[in-house]
Amino acid sequence: MSETNTYTFEVNPMTCSGCTKSVEKALNNLGGVDNISFNLENKTVVLTTEKTSQEIIDAIGKTGKTAELK
Ligand SMILES: [Cu+2]
Numbered sequence: 001m002s003e004t005n006t007y008t009f010e011v012n013p014m015t016c017s018g019c020t021k022s023v024e025k026a027l028n029n030l031g032g033v034d035n036i037s038f039n040l041e042n043k044t045v046v047l048t049t050e051k052t053s054q055e056i057i058d059a060i061g062k063t064g065k066t067a068e069l070k
Helices: 017-030 053-061
Strands: 005-012 033-039 044-049 066-069
Touching (some): 017 033, 017 044
């Protein structure tokens, strides 16, 4: 079993439910990501994953957004 970690990322731009949907889709396509929870006010996403934080940043980057580990 792989080690899982919980990370918080700030994502920009993230202004509406369309943004969260595209990020969520990218994370689901990546796989190995659970408990995805968005906060639009803080522009953050919290998730649990066996991936590295860099893999998450790269996956979110493919949506044209930037992700920064908090
Ligand atoms: Cu949006």
